[in-house]
Amino acid sequence: MSIKQELLTILGDQNVSDLNAERKVYSHDLAPLPSEVSWLFKSTPDLVVRPKTKEQVSEILKIANKYKIPVTPRGAATWGYGGAVPTKGGILLDLTGLDRILEFDRKNGLIKVEGGVVWQNIINLLEGSEWRLPVCPSSSPSSTVGGWAATGGLGYGSLKYGRFVDNVTQATVALPTGEIITIDKMSTPLNLEQAFSSEGILCIFLDLTLRLAPKQEAEEPFLAYFYQLQGALKASFRVLELTKPDTLVLRAFGFLKARRDKTIKSIEDAESGAILFGLYNGSKAEVENWMKVFRDVALEFGGNVRPSREAWDEWNERFYPLRIKKWGPTVLTSDVLIPARALHDMILYSWKLGRESGMDVELEAIFTSPEHVLYFPLFLSDERKPLKYLTHTAITKKLIDEAVKHGGRSYGYGIWNSFHFKKSEPERKKEVIRLKKQLDPNSILNPGKTFEARSKFGLALPAPMYSLFLDTLWMFGKVL
Template identity: 35%
Template sequence: MKTSLSNQTKEKFHALFGRGVRFNDTERIVYSHDMGVIPKQIQKMFNNIPDGVFQPKSREQIIELMEYVSKENIPVIPRGAGTAGFGGSVPTKGGIVVDMVRMDRILNIDVADKTCKVEPGAIWAHVEKAVGEHNLALRLFPSSANSSTVGGWTAQGGSGYGSYEYGRFRNNIAEVELLQPDNKIVKLSGDKLDFVYSLCGITGIILSVTFRLREKSEESVCLTSFGKLENAIRFLNLLRENNIPLWNVTFSTPGLTSLKQQASGHRILDERLYHITMVMPKNRQQKYDAAIKELLAGTQGIMLGYDKAKEEWDDKFFPMRFKKLGPTLIASEVVNPIKNIDKFINEIENRFKSKFALEGTMVGPDKMAMLGFMLSDERKLGFPLAYANSLDVIETSEKYDGEPFSIGMYFTGKAERIFGREKLLKLWKYKLSVDPNEIMNPGKIVPSSLDKNSPTKMLGMAMKMAN
């Protein structure tokens, strides 16, 4: 495969980093995509094949890298585990993908302050185990916790299990250490987290993340079912109105339940019903158990047995299990206000029937992050049309005051709507001040209306055409 790097440049990389940097075609292809799959017709609009892959072992190596690529104007694409599907870690102009997998140390656990400081490549499941030894627990974590990284979630932005009580991950970050392209290390906290959180690494490479923890406690899990969507949504609204202090609330449509059980071959839930799973510390259960049962009775909901509830909750880390039914899984992820969520779900279900399965996680009591799945086959000619359905879900979400879960590469045209113009201009000004040559993950977050050099300026038009 072609590369924009000269042999002399490759030799310099090898002299600096030895076997930590690689240029073979196989690895370059592996790092040319994330969990998302897009039609080849769209891929041709930018150069998603990196020129090389670097796995640093220390911050000193990252500083050396940044010093060299800044002089040579070589694009740099930071990468966590690649478990997201918004193109945030996908190259657009070749360059060097910096895979943080080897920088996975837990640097400090402060029991008194209930905080944990880690390197960006630390995997969430490993962190949970480590803090658990100090009688602490994560406040929240992504559904991909078995493989996704702390740095990746910081760069991608988002919510997950535990977000009913603790909101988005940003609300729980104490500090981020960032190496800027000008080779300055800055510590960002409070409002300054805006310059790193959910920006996909366009302002620098994350060196460490410090985030807040909670006390470890035994969990109480409750699984409920509803025959009608309106009753399930009414129940969610009543949970909010009655201030039931849950830690996590997840929601699944009949289509999602059917897909999961088809993949596992184990059918324990009625595939005609909507299901809501609630989790709270066990020491809260006795106080609020009667109130929850009363709310269920008023919304024609049924509380299922503990064994079913535990099995459903224990299965939370395997949302992609049904990918084997595809072989391609088309995903679409949005965040919608709970006040309109029934209209959004109704329209998606009526349009796609059971073909598009939806799973939701509450983000606070007022919003729901919804992940939708559709099975397809990228090898077939009809795949671009099937892919367009995922974009249709985004448009439908916006119709009911929702927005994409993340911007990444594919939704830069929606950045102003998500950030607001004032904040977007502030981010762009900061980006140019630390990265005037735009080597950090080009083509992400900032729309081409601001970034005239964006390598993905044709992508927005193509996405609209696909829809």
């Protein structure tokens, strides 16, 4: 039997495809790839499979090991680093069919869900119950639980409840060999801490048990506009000193406006636009007190505190940071985790890059602790202008280099940022390589990523060469 026939036997003909059109759809994630990428990587899979059960996932991995063919796990493909994009063709494993909510323990506030469940479906289910999600990503309307476990795991709610992994009691995973195991904080050969953020190269998340947070007596969003970014920054640090928000987000939008209507000519003018918004939850007295402190602090730093109705509107829109895409039409992002004290410099640097490259930029910063910020500037490019777009993609390197200078790191690696793993997290890189060798002897699970960028020819691209290439591309873009 051929590989395809073996897969058909397990999955049925509705769930295995080698149609050209379908394979093309699965050849990229959120970020469209410049066509030149095909010189190095075979991003189009040979086969697309859609398992519905964990046993099917296990069987697919066993077949892949038998034929030594790569398997690329994929959730909703909202992560723009190439993690869900094949490097050497092979089998594309679409995990969105694992979409069941398996158990909801209302007494103890635990929910067990499959890896392909979309966050919004859990949010909907919990509505009307006495429980809520402690943390979730701002891509919740479309991204999957397994996808977030495999990547960053920081987002809304992290300020109060920590990382996603801190809110998971156990998970069922498939190891690259196809063996299914249950993991927790202490398990071997893989524990939760090692499995989380492993970008689909060490295991596949089949199901996860999430610890929920009890709904509090009071919940109130807040919103203030600032004419000076500096004011919004100072206010955010003071708010963190004096109150305990569930979520605190800073958005600076001046530079987008600057390039659109030309009324703002310089970075200093462009600083005129920033908003601070977020959510308090707690006892009624706590929330009332924190809201009062927020109002006082915002006023002290020149903020214009908006009424509750507008704050609710902003909060309800929190899952749509890509609204600016309509101006693009292509959005390039580069998420970095940076010390909060570096935020001002990183914002100025992003504006500088925007000016140099002619890209509009909107900025979002989610405080993940009083000391750290998940910073993701959104740059507007246009993939329909291929050469210019290619030069724009080098912006990711510029931002990560700057973040590392400030003591920060890339928020993920995938294919495009794998070169930054060593300087961002040297010890973790060593551990990931050790686990990869131990757990994936045939190197079939999502190969050529995270700790290396290995081309379809089997060669790992040398980091210094890649680095030089991107710097040259950026310089070229400036004169184009």
